[in-house]
Amino acid sequence: MSRRRKILVTLLLILLPVAFFCGTICIGRYYVSLTDVFLSLRQGITGHSSGLSPEITAVVLQIRLPRAFLGAIVGASLGASGAAFQSIFRNPLVSGGILGVSSGAGFGAALAIIFFNNIFLTPIFAFAFGVLAVILSYFAGRIDNTSPTITLVLGGIIIQSIFSALLSLLKYVADAATQLPAITFWLMGSLASTKTSDMFLSSIPMFIGLLGLLAMRYRLNVLSMGDREAKTLGIHVKANKLSVIAFATLATAGAVCVSGVIGWIGLIIPHVGRMLVGNDNKWLIPASMSLGACFVIFCDTICRSLTGGEIPLGIMTALIGGPFFIYLLKKTKGRNW
Secondary structure, rough: OOOHHHHHHHHHHHHHHHHHHHHHOOOOOOOOOOOHHHHHHHHHHHOOOOOOOHHHHHHHHHHHHHHHHHHHHHHHHHHHHHHHHHHHHOOOOOOOOOOHHHHHHHHHHHHHHHHHHOHHHHHHHHHHHHHHHHHHHHHHOOEEEEOOOOHHHHHHHHHHHHHHHHHHOOOOOHHOOOHHHHHHHHHHHHOOOOOOOHHHHHHHHHHHHHHHHHHHHHHHHHHHOOOOHHHHHHOOOOHHHHHHHHHHHHHHHHHHHHHHOOHHHHHHHHHHHHHHHHOOOHHHHHHHHHHHHHHHHHHHHHHHOOOOOOOHHHHHHHHHHHHHHHHHHHHOOOOOO
């Protein structure tokens, strides 16, 4: 990219999430002006009264601000991990759940709902089993102490099928009046139950994963050339692949454990990023973070504003992401595939 285009793209990637973030706090069935949003934020930071009604400050600081922040970091995590997995597996059709993170997290959440009926244990179990699924996928794909890309994918498919079957078993034995609806709604994905305490706790693995992917984005360009070329250029292929997979798994598992299973983000956002900045992961990873944050915030705003009830986030991302992916396929004519 030319210097001027780099500056414009950088400004766009910075300002776009900020605009979506401020917009989603204003928009809703209870409208809040942008001025009141900033006054509420100043009151929350300084502790001095801003003259606003308690209802406005409660809506901004306790409901919409944590939800917007969590939506932004969840979208950034899923977008960046999708771009990383597509680069490392050299496959434009993979996403963050390729190694079984989503199915493992779904099983962990269902396990917590059925046996403990504790809302605080649900994200912990979801995160733990999401990471466990990736570890099992890695060992399932090992052949003679090596982990070729194709066997990693096959291992992920096997583990994903096993956890999906176990999840179906838990849904079968769950209480149809209370537990089964809770499992179903969690699997649909939502940010409705966001709390400030959950926001900070769940952000830790996502921040670690995102920072790791940002640090590894230069080596992703080399790894995407293939194992033989990477070795020729002096890259320790196994160690770097494991590092990328570990950071992407942390980001994905951290996102899934608080938002439920949200599809399409890790698949379509990297393709949009490639249309904007190209295939260079130095720019693609930050672009995927920015665009992913905007997409989740946009979908979540529609989910909570369109009807009297709240539409599950996973449904909205699929309804928007599916047709948009078809548009991308027609637009690029397979150039990025």
